[in-house]
Structure formats: C-alpha cells, structure tokens
Amino acid sequence: MNNLASFSAPKITVVGTGYLGATHAISMAVLGFDVLGFDVDHHKIAQLRTGKVPFFEPGLPEKLEEALASGRLHFTTNMDKVAGFGDVHFVCVGTPQSADSTAANLSYVDAAFSELAARITRKALLVGKSTVPIGTAARLTQMVQDISPLGPELELAWNPEFLREGFAVQDTLHPDRLVFGVASEWAEAMLRRTFLPLLDEGIPLIVADLATAELVKVAANSFLATKISFINAMAEVCECTSADVSLLAQALSLDSRIGGRFLKPGLGFGGGCLPKDIRAFKHRAEELGVGQAVRFLGEVDSINNRRRVRTVDLIRELAGGDLTGVRVAALGAAFKPNSDDVRDAPALDVARLLYMEGAVVTVYDPEANANAHRLYPDLNYVGSLAEAADQADVVALLTEWEEFRQADPNSLGARVRHRRILDGRHALDPDRYTSKGWEYRALGRPYQPAVRVRQNVEKPATQLPL
Numbered sequence: 001m002n003n004l005a006s007f008s009a010p011k012i013t014v015v016g017t018g019y020l021g022a023t024h025a026i027s028m029a030v031l032g033f034d035v036l037g038f039d040v041d042h043h044k045i046a047q048l049r050t051g052k053v054p055f056f057e058p059g060l061p062e063k064l065e066e067a068l069a070s071g072r073l074h075f076t077t078n079m080d081k082v083a084g085f086g087d088v089h090f091v092c093v094g095t096p097q098s099a100d101s102t103a104a105n106l107s108y109v110d111a112a113f114s115e116l117a118a119r120i121t122r123k124a125l126l127v128g129k130s131t132v133p134i135g136t137a138a139r140l141t142q143m144v145q146d147i148s149p150l151g152p153e154l155e156l157a158w159n160p161e162f163l164r165e166g167f168a169v170q171d172t173l174h175p176d177r178l179v180f181g182v183a184s185e186w187a188e189a190m191l192r193r194t195f196l197p198l199l200d201e202g203i204p205l206i207v208a209d210l211a212t213a214e215l216v217k218v219a220a221n222s223f224l225a226t227k228i229s230f231i232n233a234m235a236e237v238c239e240c241t242s243a244d245v246s247l248l249a250q251a252l253s254l255d256s257r258i259g260g261r262f263l264k265p266g267l268g269f270g271g272g273c274l275p276k277d278i279r280a281f282k283h284r285a286e287e288l289g290v291g292q293a294v295r296f297l298g299e300v301d302s303i304n305n306r307r308r309v310r311t312v313d314l315i316r317e318l319a320g321g322d323l324t325g326v327r328v329a330a331l332g333a334a335f336k337p338n339s340d341d342v343r344d345a346p347a348l349d350v351a352r353l354l355y356m357e358g359a360v361v362t363v364y365d366p367e368a369n370a371n372a373h374r375l376y377p378d379l380n381y382v383g384s385l386a387e388a389a390d391q392a393d394v395v396a397l398l399t400e401w402e403e404f405r406q407a408d409p410n411s412l413g414a415r416v417r418h419r420r421i422l423d424g425r426h427a428l429d430p431d432r433y434t435s436k437g438w439e440y441r442a443l444g445r446p447y448q449p450a451v452r453v454r455q456n457v458e459k460p461a462t463q464l465p466l
C-alpha cells in the first residue's frame with residue numbers, strides 16, 4: 001500500500017454523536033480533517049455546535065473547542081448533507097441490549113447504513129465502528145449495495161473502537177492498536193489515508209477481514225470481563241476462608257504473564273459495553289452453533305452480578321442484620337470514576353437493592369447524580385460527600401472517585417451516626433479507617449474490626465472537604 005499520496009485527505013462524516021461518535025468526530029477534526037457530525041437528536045447537535053459536550057469526559061470539552069475554532073468541525077441533523085459531504089462515513093450509533101433478549105439491538109445500525117446508502121451518489125466508504133455481532137458487516141454490505149444506486153461501488157469496512165470512558169481522548173488519538181476490517185485494497189487504502197496521522201506515529205495496525213475485525217472487539221471485551229470476574233471468583237473463595245483477595249491479586253499481578261490490569265477485585269464491571277457485549281457475543285455464538293465455546297461468559301456474567309448481591313449482604317451485616325430504616329450513604333453512582341455514565345452501573349444497582357430492602361439510601365456522585373436520578377428517582381440524591389454522610393449508619397464506597405479515596409476518616413466519622421464502612425472497590429487503606437474507630441468491610445477480605453484507641457475521636461470538622 002505505497003500509493004497513499006494519490007489519495008487526498010478524505011472528507012469525513014460521523015453518524016451518531018454519542019459517546020463514541022462525538023469523540024471520534026472531534027478527534028478527526030483535531031487531526032486536521034474536515035468533519036461533519038450527524039445525529040437525529042437536535043438537542044445534542046445544538047449543544048455540540050455551541051461547544052458543549054453532552055456528557056462528562058475529561059479533556060474532551062477542550063478538544064471540542066479547539067476543533068470548532070479550527071473551522072473544520074460542523075454538525076447537522078440533515079442526512080442529505082451527510083451523504084453529499086463525505087468520502088468516508090463512520091457509523092457510530094449504539095447497539096444496546098435488546099428489550100426481549102440478550103442479543104444486540106441492531107435497529108440503529110441498520111437504519112444508519114440504509115439511510116446513507118439510499119442517498120450517496122458518488123464512490124464512498126462506509127465504516128462501521130459500533131460493536132456488532134459477527135456477520136453483521138457482511139450482511140450490511142449486501143444490504144447497502146442492494147439499496148444504493150452505486151451498487152458495489154459503495155464499499156463497507158469495519159474499524160472497531162476500543163476507547164474507555166474517562167480516557168476517550170487519549171484512547172482515540174493514541175490507541176494501543178488500529179484494526180481495519182476490509183474487503184478490498186481500495187477500502188484499506190482509504191482507511192490508511194484516513195488514519196495516516198496515527199499510523200505515522202507508529203500505532204500498530206492489524207488489517208483483517210470483516211468478520212475478524214468484528215470479533216476483535218467482542219473478544220477483547222470478553223477477555224477483560226473474564227479477567228475481572230476471575231479475581232472476583234477468587235474473592236468468593238476468600239470469603240469462605242481467612243484469605244485476602246487483595247493480597248492474592250497483588251501476588252498474581254507480579255507474574256508478568258498475568259499482569260495487574262483488570263485484576264482489581266470489588267464490585268465488578270458495568271457500563272454501556274462490557275455487560276451487554278459479553279451477553280450479545282454469547283447469544284451470537286449460540287446462533288452460529290458454537291455456543292459451547294463461550295458458555296463460560298454466562299459464568300463471567302453471573303460472578304459479576306453476585307458481587308452486587310454480596311455487597312448488599314456485607315452492608316446488612318455491618319448494619320447488624322436488618323436493613324429496614326438503616327441510613328446508608330452510597331458514595332458513587334457512575335459505573336466507574338471520571339464518568340457520568342450509569343448504564344448497568346454496579347453502584348446504582350447496589351443502591352437500588354438496598355432501597356428495596358428498606359434502607360434509607362442517600363446517593364452522592366460527583367458527576368452522575370442527574371443521570372442516576374433519571375433512572376431511579378426514588379433514591380435520595382445530595383450534592384456533597386458531607387451531606388451523604390450525615391447521620392449515616394453505614395457508608396458504602398461504590399465508585400472509586402478520587403474524592404472518596406482522599407476523604408479523611410475522622411472528618412467523615414464526625415458526620416456519621418456509626419463508623420462503619422463498606423469499601424466496594426478496595427479503594428481505601430483499611431488501617432486508616434480502623435485506627436479511627438471504623439469497622440471496615442470489603443469483598444473478599446477478612447473482617448476488620450475497629451481498633452479501639454483511647455483518643456481517637458477527634459473534634460468534628462466544620463469545613464469541607466472531608
């Protein structure tokens with residue numbers, strides 16, 4: 001592929017400006033391309049046009065400002081304009097779990113491709129970025145070529161995205177690798193030209209067929225989910241012994257073949273990707289007749305869900321065996337820190353389960369309160385850690401925001417009714433808490449009673465931060 005110079009910089013469109021699409025559109029404009037972002041949601045487009053990122057993502061507002069100032073980034077709700085503008089069209093719409101099964105809902109993907117195909121009148125490349133079941137790209141190729149007046153001139157490729165929320169800018173501009181799923185040399189050349197700035201930086205590239213590219217994404221997410229559930233399964237074993245999963249994870253992580261990333265025990269994985277992707281993968285494998293090969297993903301999912309129930313058990317134990325009327329300070333609602341995403345969030349699920357058992361739950365998340373409130377309006381939401389802790393019988397750290405890690409056990413203790421803490425993310429130093437008279441519990445760790453010291457009750461702090 002050495003004739004890239006004959007390809008001028010393609011004009012790029014991005015269909016779907018949610019988490020993935022907005023980040024991709026902004027990043028491509030920052031890299032120097034002319035970009036047109038599209039969404040059916042007028043409000044979202046209006047926000048983006050005025051420089052407002054519709055979700056919380058560190059670093060992205062600055063990049064949006066830079067891209068808008070360059071004059072290379074525009075947004076529209078008009079699909080005709082999209083079709084006329086682009087040489088390379090990226091489809092970044094969602095593939096949520098279906099309402100009635102564990103399969104992925106492909107209706108948004110199908111709609112985006114068919115609407116583009118019906119309108120495009122010059123040779124162009126359609127590129128899927130959404131996470132889809134294996135075989136989708138082949139089916140869509142047939143579909144768009146049937147619909148389009150261009151027929152086979154309208155080509156399709158798949159370019160999976162591996163960005164993590166909270167690190168979206170870094171992962172988009174400096175990814176670990178690029179994967180191109182292509183069906184022709186022209187498609188490969190177009191993608192190489194499009195990602196030239198990253199390839200010039202030495203980012204590794206895998207060029208593959210369409211099915212492999214689709215599979216890379218779900219396989220990667222399945223592996224990560226399995227690694228998390230593995231250590232959480234070990235936590236279950238630890239809970240029946242006096243073993244400590246935190247020490248176990250440390251010891252395992254020092255084996256360079258295993259490594260420590262995604263080996264953090266706790267409340268488990270959530271979010272808009274890992275849970276639904278492993279379920280959709282299992283569903284698709286069953287359709288393909290290879291369900292047995294990934295049956296373990298059902299166990300990965302079950303282990304993950306059991307952590308939520310076990311967390312409620314530990315909070316109940318801390319509260320003395322009954323949650324009725326117990327005031328719980330739920331610290332965190334987002335599925336992980338540095339995000340306001342509450343999709344399949346373990347933290348919020350625990351808060352909901354506590355509420356259903358009769359606890360009085362007060363939730364505080366630095367960024368996700370509004371999204372959480374929309375999903376579970378029955379819980380109490382407050383705007384600070386101090387308010388959440390006020391008169392709490394149990395404090396439950398459910399999302400490991402830095403603010404919670406840094407909280408001072410004494411100041412926090414001055415607010416609560418009882419010094420009892422559940423560390424759902426292994427984010428705290430148990431000694432810091434027990435030495436200040438707190439009872440400390442964490443999944444997969446032996447019970448840590450409060451250390452009784454004579455002068456450990458200090459004067460209440462009058463000022464925030466805790």
Ligand code: UDX
Pocket residue numbers: 161162163164165166221224228261262263264265266267268269270271272273274335336
């Ligand atoms: C994930 C993939 O990492 C990313 O490549 C893909 O594109 C989208 O899905 P994301 O959903 O942003 O990204 O979150 P990630 O950082 O992977 O964390 C997923 C969940 O696992 C979080 O709930 C996190 O709290 C949990 N987790 C992660 C653990 O419980 N233990 C760990 O050791 C690591």
